[in-house]
Amino acid sequence: MAPTPQPATQPATPPAPHRAKGRPRSAAADRAILDATREALAELGWGGLTMGDVAVRAGVAKTTLYRRWPSKNELVVDAVASLFDELEIADRGSLRADIADVVAQFADLLARPESQAALLALFAEGSRDPQLRRRIREHIVDPQKRLVHEGLAHAVARGEVPADGDATAIAEQIDIIFDTIAGAVEHRMLVIGEPADPVWINRFIDLLLNQGLVSGCPGC
Amino acid sequence: MAPTPQPATQPATPPAPHRAKGRPRSAAADRAILDATREALAELGWGGLTMGDVAVRAGVAKTTLYRRWPSKNELVVDAVASLFDELEIADRGSLRADIADVVAQFADLLARPESQAALLALFAEGSRDPQLRRRIREHIVDPQKRLVHEGLAHAVARGEVPADGDATAIAEQIDIIFDTIAGAVEHRMLVIGEPADPVWINRFIDLLLNQGLVSGCPGC
Amino acid sequence: MAPTPQPATQPATPPAPHRAKGRPRSAAADRAILDATREALAELGWGGLTMGDVAVRAGVAKTTLYRRWPSKNELVVDAVASLFDELEIADRGSLRADIADVVAQFADLLARPESQAALLALFAEGSRDPQLRRRIREHIVDPQKRLVHEGLAHAVARGEVPADGDATAIAEQIDIIFDTIAGAVEHRMLVIGEPADPVWINRFIDLLLNQGLVSGCPGC
Amino acid sequence: MAPTPQPATQPATPPAPHRAKGRPRSAAADRAILDATREALAELGWGGLTMGDVAVRAGVAKTTLYRRWPSKNELVVDAVASLFDELEIADRGSLRADIADVVAQFADLLARPESQAALLALFAEGSRDPQLRRRIREHIVDPQKRLVHEGLAHAVARGEVPADGDATAIAEQIDIIFDTIAGAVEHRMLVIGEPADPVWINRFIDLLLNQGLVSGCPGC
DNA sequence: ACTTAAACGAGACGGTACGTCGGGTCTTGCG
DNA sequence: CGCAAGACCCGACGTACCGTCTCGTTTAAGT
Incomplete structure (x- = not known):
């Protein structure tokens, strides 16, 4: 999210250099x-x-x-959004390894105090300001769904997961998976304040991949 | 959480009537x-x-x-904590139904604007104040784990889930399950701002109970 | 000024002892x-x-x-009024000596910090509250006019001052003399904050008794 | 008395224009x-x-x-001090007339409710704050001694009063006269709350000029 | 000794003003 | 025109006293 010029919102692609009069912004x-x-x-x-x-x-x-920036809200969104650009998913050879890797990255990010304060502050403000919430979704949260998307693609390529044909079904599936993974880490680190260490991550993926709640998958 | 007497914190069980001097608080x-x-x-x-x-x-x-109350924080914790006392788990005949029921209750609670604002504000403040975070855990979050505990007991009684012998293993299992369920609903409703309607709940439980991510449970 | 019983203002002369029920005031x-x-x-x-x-x-x-006491005002009036009861005029053999003596007493009284603060505070409040001002006059200021009265009587007895026949003329004369003496000492000590030491007192009486402003009394 | 610049007390004569940064005070x-x-x-x-x-x-x-202004005190001193700049002494042909005139001016000034309240409040605060008392003397009280000084000069010029040679003696004489006149009027109006009308002024000057206390000036 | 009723200490109560702080705007002069 | 400085209006903060109001507890006079 780039600094927002206040009086005149410049176009995304400034074809005309618009020879700025006066002193340019620093x-x-x-x-x-x-x-x-x-x-x-x-x-x-x-x-x-x-x-x-x-x-x-x-x-x-x-x-x-x-x-x-017109207010504290927008300034902080801008200041924080960039932190999330660094998350990446790499093909580590198995679905479990891929998930573990990206969850660990997310956990590292949320382990920084400024991330915790910033994110929760934003979420809190967002609960009262639908516009802000939309901006948070669009600029911070939703972009990370690419991680699920790519990870799932890798799994399908490896044959770990069947390729569901329906596109919208896949999208909804991605949403649920994302909600679940992001939510669990957020709850663990932001709400409870406990670290999401490798042990926790492992157990969490166990639960996610069926070796968890009803291990052995008896009657499913 | 009862109003906190400021100067003198009386014991939980006041055996000595503590002969109150002066006019009593209203x-x-x-x-x-x-x-x-x-x-x-x-x-x-x-x-x-x-x-x-x-x-x-x-x-x-x-x-x-x-x-x-010495500050907004404490006042709001007190004001909000009671909202969570109403959550209950009933034996609805199956693990899936039990989970669906309690998730729906939680979703109803988080659908109220005051819950959203209050909880997120508390979480945000908690990220900067370890004491407050501890109070939030102890008075608001952890008490709800009873729901998972009871639900699991019902499932074991029904034979849906084998009774794991190790007590600490069960405790950790409960933590993970709670983190996952609570986190998913929180993310959905507090961060994203979308409702956790029955459809979403169903899909989420699918994921949780193995008909989800790797449906068919091929190589697990 | 005696402590004022609040609810029931007792008559000046309590012929009926009013057999007080209950615990008496301490x-x-x-x-x-x-x-x-x-x-x-x-x-x-x-x-x-x-x-x-x-x-x-x-x-x-x-x-x-x-x-x-119904308020700060009345309490402080009572607290301060008694200080002035100690002023006395003694027949020291001459008008000058009598005046010097009583002025010195007054100066001693006003030299105490609590007298300064109390009196000025009362006067200040009195400027906004005619009732208070009246109470100040009646209970604190006017009673001291007896000093001028007695001093003048001594002087007449000694033959230093002729006995003016008219009673009201004498009363007005006393007022003026009192205003002048009291005012000068007050100004010196309360406003200026300088001590009214014997030297100053002497010069002041010089002025008062004609060896002052137009010394030699040329054309009077 | 000019508004007191708070952070930086500038010198009385600002030779350096002190290039003020930022928006100037209104x-x-x-x-x-x-x-x-x-x-x-x-x-x-x-x-x-x-x-x-x-x-x-x-x-x-x-x-x-x-x-x-850092407090009520300073604000009110500033607000009130200017009121006293208007007092003037004119040569009205005789010492008595001159005195009567300036006393009447002073009485007019003290007749205004705001002067009474303000002055007494200041004096009261001054009794506890030596610095404030000094400021009152320097900015409000002492400047008025010029009136006595000038009036005396007129009287000497007219030959009503002999020219005392000693300068310090004159200064002390002026102090006493000022204390007496100012004090009498202050007592009359601020303490007693009675007007200093022409009748009172006349009697007071009688006393001051020897036709008063020991009229006829028998043994002086 | 027992009753009775007011005085008492303690301290909570509804108010009002305090002096401070941060938000966001406006007004200078300089570059 | 951008910018630093800082004055401006606004409104909430948390505190301090005010004078009133319950409480439960003395304490003396009258029985």
């Missing part, structure tokens, strides 16, 4: 502000984070903040 | 405040909730609030 | 409260004086205070 | 606040005067008040 300021935001967020949490403080940390005037 | 005020808090929370969310406003709604002086 | 409490008031007043001034603090200093419940 | 706000303060003071007195109320009357935020 790119360094953008970076400094986002870094300062993440730092302050990790230290103080959403409630403790103040625009004035971010401005001071970034060595920037408050005006400059508001010129780029 | 029980009506306690009730009015908690009700007002839940109401305001639903209307305005955590960020919009003001102590002054709660006081006005409760027909109570601001000082009376602060005399009982 | 005289010790009265004294403790007035002492505590004077002490607190000297330390903290009117603005800093709190009823709660006075109660604590006096080892008494706040209720006990309010049972006797 | 001069209109200064005026509005001082006017509102005088108005509120007259209506409500010191005790009733609220910073919040002053802010509302001045159409200004409370923070703007506190940015300029």
Whole structure:
């Protein structure tokens, strides 16, 4: 999510260079502000984070903040969204290994204090602001479904999982799987505050892959 | 969670009547405040909730609030915790039906705006305040594990699930199951903001009970 | 000014002893409260004086205070008025000596910090509350006019001052003299904050007795 | 007395223009606040005067008040001090007339409710705060001694009063005269609450100029 | 000794103002 | 025109006292 120019929303592809009059905006300021935001967020949490403080940390005037982001919400979304770009799924040879790998990545990400504070703060604000919630889904959550999608593709390619023909059925299936995996890790780390270590991950995948709740799969 | 007496934390079982000096605290005020808090929370969310406003709604002086709860956090924990006392698991004849029933109850609870706002706000604050997180676990989250415990007992009694001998293994198993179920519903409703309707619940239980990810359970 | 019984103002002359039922009021409490008031007043001034603090200093419940005095005003008037009862005029052989003596007494009284704080606080409140001002006049200021009255009587007896026949003229004369003497000392000590030492007193009496402003009394 | 710049007390003569960064303070706000303060003071007195109320009357935020004056004291000193700049002494042809004139001016000033409340409140606070008392003396009281000084000069020029050679003796004489005149009027109007009408002024000057206490000046 | 009723301590109560802090806007002068 | 600085309006914060109100407990006078 790129810094949002306030007065004039520039087009996605700026074909006309639009020879900006006057002094151009400082790119360094953008970076400094986002870094300062993440730092302050990790230290103080959403409630403790103040625009004035971010401005001071970034060595920037408050005006400059508001010129780029209309409010705390959007600033923090931007500051946090980028963290999730690093998640990747690699073909590790088996469905179990692939899941374990991506869950571990997610767990690593959520282990950072700033991620915890930032995400929960966003989710909390999102519960009152449908627009913000939509932005969170679109920019932060939904993009990660690609991981499930790709992982499933690998499994199908390996023959571990049959290729369901129906596309919408697959989409819904992906949603459920994603809800379940993401939710379990989130609950474990954000709500309970316990680490999702390899042991936990293993047990969780056991449950997910049927060696869990009704092991032996007796009457299913 | 009962109103926390500020200066002197009395023991859980007060054998000594503790001859209260001075005018006793008004029980009506306690009730009015908690009700007002839940109401305001639903209307305005955590960020919009003001102590002054709660006081006005409760027909109570601001000082009376602060005399009982040192901060918004504690007040909201108290106000919200009671909502979870209503969850129950009934023996509906099959493991699937039991799970579906309790998930539906949980979904109903999280469908209320005040629950969403309150829980997420608490979780967010909890990420910065280990003490608060502990209180959330102890007073709100962990007590619900009884549902899994009882459900599992029913299933064992019915012969749907073998009785694992090891007690600690069972405890860990319960934790994982709880993390997974609670996490999935939380993610669905609190993060994504989508309803956990019967269709979703069914698919989710499919996944949980092996008719899901690797349906047919080929090589497990 | 005696402690004012609140609910029932007893008649000035209690012919019927009014056989008090129940526990009688503690005289010790009265004294403790007035002492505590004077002490607190000297330390903290009117603005800093709190009823709660006075109660604590006096080892008494706040209720006990309010049972006797309806407000801070009346309490402080009572607490302060007694200080002025000690002023006396002695026949020291000459008008000048008599005046010097009583002015010195007044200066000693106003030299105490609690007198300064208390009086000025009362005067200040009195400027907004005509009733209080009246009470101040009647209970604190006017009673001291007896000093001028007696001093003048001594001077007439000595033949230093002719006996003006008209009673009302004398009364007005006394008022003026009192305003002048009291005012000068008050201004010197309460407003300016300088001591009224013997040198100042001497010069002041010079001015008052004609060796002052137009010394030599040329054309009078 | 000018509004006191809070963070940096600039020198009396700012030779360096002190290139002010940021938005300059609104001069209109200064005026509005001082006017509102005088108005509120007259209506409500010191005790009733609220910073919040002053802010509302001045159409200004409370923070703007506190940015300029650290407390009620300083604000009211500033608001009131200017009232005293209007006192003047004119050469009316005789010492008696000159005195009568300036006393009448002083009486007019003290007849305004806001002057009474403000002055007494200041004096009261001054009794506990030596710094404030010093500021009162320097900014409000002492400057008025010029009136005595000038009046005396006129009298000497007219030959009504002999020119005392010693400068310090004259200074002390002025102090005494000022204490006496100011004190009498203050006592009359601020303490007693009676008007200093022409009749009273005449009698007072009689006393001051020897036709008073020992009229006829028999043995002086 | 027993009754009775007011005084008492403690402290909770509804209020009001306090002085501070953060949000978001506006107004300067400089580059 | 961007930018730093900082004043501005607004509104919530948590605290301190106010004067009132219950409580349960003395404490003396009258029986």
